[in-house]
Amino acid sequence: MDSLESFRQEIQSWLEQNCPVSQRQLREGEEAVPWGSPQFGEEAQQWLDRCAAKGFTCPSWPKEYGGGGLSKEQERVLRQEIGTIGAQVPGGSFGTHMLGPVLLELGSHEQKLRFLPDIAAGRTVWAQGYSEPGAGSDLAGLQTRAVRNGDEYVINGSKIWTTGANNADWMFCLVRTDPEAAKHDGISFILFNLKSPGVTISPIELISGASEFCEVFFEDVRAKAENLIGEKNKGWAIAKRLLQFERTMISGFGAGPGGKRSGKKKRVAKVYRAMADMALQYQPQKDGKLANVTLRDQLTQNEMDTICFTLSTKRAGEEAKAGAGPGHTASMFKWYATELNKRRQELIMTSLGSKALGWEGEGFEPHELAQTRAWLRSKGNSIEGGTSEVQMNVIAKRVLGLPD
Amino acid sequence: MALALTEEQQILQSTAREFIAANAPVTHLRGLRDGKDATGFSRDLWAEMAKLGWAGLIEDEANGGSALGFGELAVLFEECGRKLAPSPFLASVVLAGGCVRAGAPAELRNPILSGVARGETLLALALDEGATFAPYAVTAKAEKSGDGWVLTGEKTFVLDGHVADRLVVVARTSGSSGDRDGLTLFLVDAPAKGLTITRTTMVDNRNAATVKLDGVAAEVVLGTVDQGADVLDPVLDRATAVFCAEMLGLMTEAFEHTIEYLKTREQFGVKIGTFQGLKHRAAAMFAELELSRSVVRETVSAIDDDGPDVPTLVCVAKARCSDAVSLIAREMLQMHGGIGMTDEADIGFYLKRARVQELTFGDASYHRDRFATLQGY
Numbered sequence: 001m002d003s004l005e006s007f008r009q010e011i012q013s014w015l016e017q018n019c020p021v022s023q024r025q026l027r028e029g030e031e032a033v034p035w036g037s038p039q040f041g042e043e044a045q046q047w048l049d050r051c052a053a054k055g056f057t058c059p060s061w062p063k064e065y066g067g068g069g070l071s072k073e074q075e076r077v078l079r080q081e082i083g084t085i086g087a088q089v090p091g092g093s094f095g096t097h098m099l100g101p102v103l104l105e106l107g108s109h110e111q112k113l114r115f116l117p118d119i120a121a122g123r124t125v126w127a128q129g130y131s132e133p134g135a136g137s138d139l140a141g142l143q144t145r146a147v148r149n150g151d152e153y154v155i156n157g158s159k160i161w162t163t164g165a166n167n168a169d170w171m172f173c174l175v176r177t178d179p180e181a182a183k184h185d186g187i188s189f190i191l192f193n194l195k196s197p198g199v200t201i202s203p204i205e206l207i208s209g210a211s212e213f214c215e216v217f218f219e220d221v222r223a224k225a226e227n228l229i230g231e232k233n234k235g236w237a238i239a240k241r242l243l244q245f246e247r248t249m250i251s252g253f254g255a256g257p258g259g260k261r262s263g264k265k266k267r268v269a270k271v272y273r274a275m276a277d278m279a280l281q282y283q284p285q286k287d288g289k290l291a292n293v294t295l296r297d298q299l300t301q302n303e304m305d306t307i308c309f310t311l312s313t314k315r316a317g318e319e320a321k322a323g324a325g326p327g328h329t330a331s332m333f334k335w336y337a338t339e340l341n342k343r344r345q346e347l348i349m350t351s352l353g354s355k356a357l358g359w360e361g362e363g364f365e366p367h368e369l370a371q372t373r374a375w376l377r378s379k380g381n382s383i384e385g386g387t388s389e390v391q392m393n394v395i396a397k398r399v400l401g402l403p404d
Numbered sequence: 405m406a407l408a409l410t411e412e413q414q415i416l417q418s419t420a421r422e423f424i425a426a427n428a429p430v431t432h433l434r435g436l437r438d439g440k441d442a443t444g445f446s447r448d449l450w451a452e453m454a455k456l457g458w459a460g461l462i463e464d465e466a467n468g469g470s471a472l473g474f475g476e477l478a479v480l481f482e483e484c485g486r487k488l489a490p491s492p493f494l495a496s497v498v499l500a501g502g503c504v505r506a507g508a509p510a511e512l513r514n515p516i517l518s519g520v521a522r523g524e525t526l527l528a529l530a531l532d533e534g535a536t537f538a539p540y541a542v543t544a545k546a547e548k549s550g551d552g553w554v555l556t557g558e559k560t561f562v563l564d565g566h567v568a569d570r571l572v573v574v575a576r577t578s579g580s581s582g583d584r585d586g587l588t589l590f591l592v593d594a595p596a597k598g599l600t601i602t603r604t605t606m607v608d609n610r611n612a613a614t615v616k617l618d619g620v621a622a623e624v625v626l627g628t629v630d631q632g633a634d635v636l637d638p639v640l641d642r643a644t645a646v647f648c649a650e651m652l653g654l655m656t657e658a659f660e661h662t663i664e665y666l667k668t669r670e671q672f673g674v675k676i677g678t679f680q681g682l683k684h685r686a687a688a689m690f691a692e693l694e695l696s697r698s699v700v701r702e703t704v705s706a707i708d709d710d711g712p713d714v715p716t717l718v719c720v721a722k723a724r725c726s727d728a729v730s731l732i733a734r735e736m737l738q739m740h741g742g743i744g745m746t747d748e749a750d751i752g753f754y755l756k757r758a759r760v761q762e763l764t765f766g767d768a769s770y771h772r773d774r775f776a777t778l779q780g781y
Contacts, residue, residue: 265713272779273779276779276780276781279781280781288780289776289777289781290781296773296776296781297769297772297773297776299776299781300772300773300775300776300779300781301723301772303775303779304719304720304723304724304772304775305695305724307699307720308695308696308698308699308720308724309695311407311695311698311699311701311702312694312695312697312698314407314698315407315408315697315698315701318406318407318408319407319408321408329694332687332690332691332694335687335691336691336695389684391687392683392684392687392688393680393683393684393687395686395687395690395691396677396683396684396686396687397683399687399690400663400686400687400690401663401667402663402666402667402677402678402682402683402686403667403675403677403678404678
């Protein structure tokens with residue numbers, strides 16, 4: 001038996017003993033509760049703690065930083081086995097998927113020791129301080145100022161669309177440290193505690209009725225200078241690197257449940273079987289088929305696109321097995337996945353007819369009301385994390401090499 | 405199943421690419437067209453390809469083949485697709501050859517297939533009767549006569565039928581048009597009495613023949629009488645899969661060519677690739693191309709693994725490639741502006757071939773309908 005196979009068996013028996021039964025199912029949409037939030041359950045916490053103790057929340061990070069120290073192959077086996085029992089790697093967050101990889105690449109040893117173990121163990125919840133009210137897609141147009149004062153930076157300004165800021169402990173933030181420099185040259189990347197004096201956080205209500213985003217205001221907020229990552233005024237390169245990790249996370253590539261390929265295939269088939277069943281339930285039938293041939297065609301097309309997309313992320317993984325991080329194709333995946341999801345939501349709305357148009361109260365089933373909100377929420381997919389238009393510009397320039 | 409090319413496949417790819425670039429660039433097809441070549445392809449070129457082992461790539465070693473898989477076959481079709489290289493590869497080796505491989509009695513099978521593997525014997529499949537792909541919509545009739553059968557009917561769009569030494573003819577032995585049961589596959593010698601084969605020249609300068617069967621005697625049945633679909637269906641799926649690889653080659657080349665043009669062509673004093681209106685369309689094409697490549701790779705590896713999901717994957721691959729090849733060929737023409745309209749540029753060759761590819765073995769709507777039916781929607 002080769003060592004990978006014995007590793008697999010070891011993982012299987014560890015999972016059998018340590019993964020609570022309640023955690024052996026994927027939670028999506030409204031069921032998915034971010035860890036660290038008040039709704040996060042006891043057994044979920046237990047599962048997180050047990051994984052963290054083994055370094056399984058960040059399997060390929062070095063052990064000294066709270067990771068599992070696993071090879072890429074071992075990490076794949078771990079994710080496969082976790083996927084096979086229907087669970088997911090717990091503690092997935094901005095910390096594990098975005099800040100962590102950036103610190104590993106670009107942080108100093110002290111900074112890694114200071115922040116990574118807390119991220120891996122799920123002790124700190126991180127928020128991203130990127131977008132500003134006046135600068136959304138034009139990220140480099142940011143105005144939040146940080147002025148050096150002794151061992152500290154004093155920060156003034158505001159951020160918007162900060163996911164989960166009201167539930168976060170720390171922020172990784174882009175600040176302008178040289179207002180005289182060219183747009184991209186005066187930006188720095190700094191970390192600070194959101195509980196600091198001068199921070200005000202207010203949630204933003206969305207068209208879906210939810211409010212997972214916040215606006216955050218800084219008034220003379222003090223951040224330790226040692227928590228500036230990389231060089232002062234050279235933060236833009238770090239910002240861009242982090243965006244690649246973010247796009248990867250949003251498109252679900254690399255951050256998904258990581259089940260075996262057949263598992264992923266089955267999941268796609270299951271989702272679309274449910275969509276088709278729903279359409280058959282709400283729409284007229286003819287000979288057991290959807291009578292509306294246009295809807296039938298669109299459903300099929302959407303399923304086929306999803307299959308091709310899933311295969312493409314898988315292929316990218318196989319082709320990058322040399323160990324390279326996500327490149328600019330992350331932009332393609334981010335763009336395609338979010339546009340595909342919007343089309344899917346529109347199709348489900350069409351399938352449900354007027355039953356998808358409820359807001360609250362009598363006359364609608366809970367899943368029908370949830371659908372209305374999911375449709376509204378999906379509109380943000382192609383805006384957050386860089387709009388579709390920005391992604392397409394990145395593909396054209398970075399992947400295809402088209403001129404500016 | 406592998407989505408990325410293996411090292412061996414990469415080597416095969418680069419040798420094939422070099423060979424095609426040297427021997428069958430688009431000017432080769434143009435020359436055949438301008439010279440009004442009687443066969444529409446070069447027998448010498450096909451002989452060279454056979455010498456390289458292409459014609460016998462998936463054939464058993466006993467019959468002179470290399471016993472490789474569809475993953476390798478797809479690599480070759482992709483390279484042929486890039487330069488629109490015409491040859492009887494698909495018709496002879498994969499399509500009709502596949503029917504013989506699956507259904508011929510052993511004493512015939514091996515001599516015929518070793519001839520195919522040497523590139524000496526050419527085969528074609530006579531299936532279609534109408535203007536769209538509908539493999540069970542067969543009305544050509546086969547009636548028992550003594551020890552053999554007599555075939556009557558008319559077939560259209562018989563790929564490379566005009567040069568075939570033998571035809572595989574799909575005829576009805578029972579049931580009515582549209583039924584899966586009642587189809588039978590017959591092997592017919594091309595010079596048989598009562599058989600008229602008329603070459604048609606297609607828009608892409610490739611060849612598909614019209615075949616008239618007027619009391620043609622056929623002695624050999626491939627597979628079982630009335631159960632011909634059992635032989636035919638997997639062959640059609642496999643042929644469609646490698647044909648998708650050919651489409652992938654066409655769209656890859658067309659895409660790369662177009663991107664190169666966007667980088668060099670100037671209008672309004674700047675490179676046209678700086679225009680966001682074109683950039684975003686280029687990005688959209690890139691996604692179509694990448695998604696097509698993934699599903700083609702998956703489909704051919706599923707064939708080599710004999711996976712149960714081959715039919716559904718073939719539907720996904722053909723629908724996806726039909727849409728993508730159409731988009732990319734149309735955008736190629738549009739983005740090249742007036743140049744794209746001229747015969748002097750090769751762009752028209754790509755557009756024309758793409759339109760034929762879109763339709764061959766069923767267009768996107770055919771395969772979405774088939775997929776939905778397989779899934780029970």
